Amino acid sequence: MNDTLATIRKFIFDNFLFDAAEEDLGNDDSFLDQGIIDSTGVLELVEWLEDTFDIAVDDDELIPENLDSVNQLAAFINKKANPEP
Amino acid sequence: MTTKRCTQCILPSTFPGISFNDEGVCIHCQRYRGRDAAEKQMAKYEQKFVQLLQEKKKSSTYDVLVAYSGGKDSTYTLDVLVNRYEMRVLALTFDNTFISPRAEENIRNVCGALGADLFIVRPNPAILRKIFSTAASRELYSAKTLERASTICTSCIGIIKNIILRTAIEKEIPFVGFGWSPGQAPVQSSVMKTNARLMQSTQQAIYKPLHEIAGDAINPYFVTSEQFDHPEKFPWNVHPLAFLPYDEEKIVERIKQYGWEKPDDTDPNSSNCLLNAYANQIHRKRYNFHPYVWEIANMVREGVMTREEGLEKIEPPEVEHMVKYSKDILDNYS
Numbered sequence: 001m002n003d004t005l006a007t008i009r010k011f012i013f014d015n016f017l018f019d020a021a022e023e024d025l026g027n028d029d030s031f032l033d034q035g036i037i038d039s040t041g042v043l044e045l046v047e048w049l050e051d052t053f054d055i056a057v058d059d060d061e062l063i064p065e066n067l068d069s070v071n072q073l074a075a076f077i078n079k080k081a082n083p084e085p
Numbered sequence: 086m087t088t089k090r091c092t093q094c095i096l097p098s099t100f101p102g103i104s105f106n107d108e109g110v111c112i113h114c115q116r117y118r119g120r121d122a123a124e125k126q127m128a129k130y131e132q133k134f135v136q137l138l139q140e141k142k143k144s145s146t147y148d149v150l151v152a153y154s155g156g157k158d159s160t161y162t163l164d165v166l167v168n169r170y171e172m173r174v175l176a177l178t179f180d181n182t183f184i185s186p187r188a189e190e191n192i193r194n195v196c197g198a199l200g201a202d203l204f205i206v207r208p209n210p211a212i213l214r215k216i217f218s219t220a221a222s223r224e225l226y227s228a229k230t231l232e233r234a235s236t237i238c239t240s241c242i243g244i245i246k247n248i249i250l251r252t253a254i255e256k257e258i259p260f261v262g263f264g265w266s267p268g269q270a271p272v273q274s275s276v277m278k279t280n281a282r283l284m285q286s287t288q289q290a291i292y293k294p295l296h297e298i299a300g301d302a303i304n305p306y307f308v309t310s311e312q313f314d315h316p317e318k319f320p321w322n323v324h325p326l327a328f329l330p331y332d333e334e335k336i337v338e339r340i341k342q343y344g345w346e347k348p349d350d351t352d353p354n355s356s357n358c359l360l361n362a363y364a365n366q367i368h369r370k371r372y373n374f375h376p377y378v379w380e381i382a383n384m385v386r387e388g389v390m391t392r393e394e395g396l397e398k399i400e401p402p403e404v405e406h407m408v409k410y411s412k413d414i415l416d417n418y419s
Binding site: 014036042050064 | 289
């Protein structure tokens with residue numbers, strides 16, 4: 001899980017926050033409320049999730065609860081990788 | 086001083102978040118999975134769209150509401166939705182008060198030739214120009230947004246996306262269509278249901294700054310809170326140029342048969358908007374990279390155009406009289 005968190009944070013900083021300091025983003029901070037990710041940014045995020053973690057994101061999974069913070073993304077990736085039987 | 090650029094695509098060292106390996110290849114080219122993987126994805130998403138069409142067509146007066154600028158990409162999108170997928174199309178043109186006269190003629194010609202109904206939304210010019218003038222003078226959006234378009238373009242497109250969505254909901258049209266080029270939006274988003282709650286959150290990124298400038302005058306162009314309460318009425322998004330072969334020369338040749346001609350009063354990256362050159366110049370001065378470089382770099386990477394063709398679109402300076410035309414108009418609203 002820690003590896004996943006680090007991977008997500010690196011992607012967000014490299015692609016959305018650029019020169020921001022590590023402490024500028026908490027793992028529970030909302031990407032949407034803080035204006036970090038807009039509607040096109042969400043699409044880029046989904047593209048990265050699918051390519052990096054080899055998962056398919058369904059349309060009905062494109063909801064803030066799955067995508068709106070580092071921790072939510074990590075939980076979503078974990079759920080997709082380990083589906084309930 | 087010459088700007089350092091990726092040796093494979095055209096992204097410059099001034100682009101946000103970029104890094105290069107020892108061979109001078111940018112991080113985005115290093116991540117690229119290759120043309121074969123892209124073509125598999127394209128086939129997968131076209132199949133998804135065709136299956137959806139079978140379920141959704143004939144459920145309302147129109148099958149799809151298309152954002153129609155009169156430019157070559159949205160013209161070709163209109164063409165494929167009418168002729169390849171046999172959809173009943175309503176075209177919506179948002180008149181941002183800077184449409185080239187030739188593009189206006191193209192809109193009339195193409196809709197007539199394709200038998201598409203046309204709905205023109207023409208807001209109060211003073212409101213729009215106040216927004217564009219403010220965008221010319223200061224930044225309104227997040228750093229990420231600046232990768233993909235100028236502040237003026239982002240304002241205009243933000244309104245268009247919302248008026249398209251609102252109109253589709255009001256008219257109960259099951260699809261909204263956009264002519265995003267393969268470089269503008271990823272294929273993964275080419276067939277996607279609009280999620281109401283996600284849209285409600287992301288809408289704020291554009292609504293808030295525009296509302297600060299223009300007040301409630303912009304409300305008619307945005308989805309209402311009552312509409313957000315009915316997610317079942319939200320349409321599917323489709324941008325078919327992401328999953329179809331894309332060749333600029335062939336596209337232009339094809340759409341000429343509908344009476345489309347390239348305007349001679351727009352910059353190399355637009356075939357409809359007189360404001361684009363000014364918007365580009367401001368962005369280039371403000372951030373030291375061209376606002377189209379992300380889109381063009383993606384198309385170079387995808388093999389849609391050569392690196393030299395890409396550089397030709399983003400390296401020459403903006404044409405001065407095109408810049409002056411828009412600047413003189415907007416200066417009256419600053």
